Amino acid sequence: MSQSQDLVGAVLGLSIGTITLVAAASLIPKFPGDEPNSVMGIRTKATMSSPEAWQQAHQAARPGLRRATWIALAGFAVQLGIAITIGVGTAASATAAAVVFAAVTVAILAAALTGNRVAREIQCRN
Secondary structure (H helix, E strand, O other), rough: OOHHHHHHHHHHHHHHHHHHHHHHHHHHHHHHOOOOOOOOOOOOOOOOOHHHHHHHHHHHHHHHHHHHHHHHHHHHHHHHHHHHOOOOOOHHHHHHHHHHHHHHHHHHHHHHHHHHHHHHHHHOOO
């Protein structure tokens, strides 16, 4: 298979983006604090409505955020296998990097939506 410098750049860019997303997803459960803040965490109207909503939202999102990390690790293993067998600058490698990035993004968004749903339930209850 032919190698392309543009595809190598795409693979590296997508991989760095995935690593950045996973790093943020790993930090969200650890550093949002006990009360809503304007810097870190799942910041929606519902999650910011009370300390209870904030805490419960982040607790509910935690499994989904962990899932995003596992998806990234599995995806990187696939990407490594592709890189070893056919090369980094191939269409298959770039496609794998794009799929991993998209899957991690979807997992993080799903976790945030879960957290927001829990916060909305608490907000409606109060």
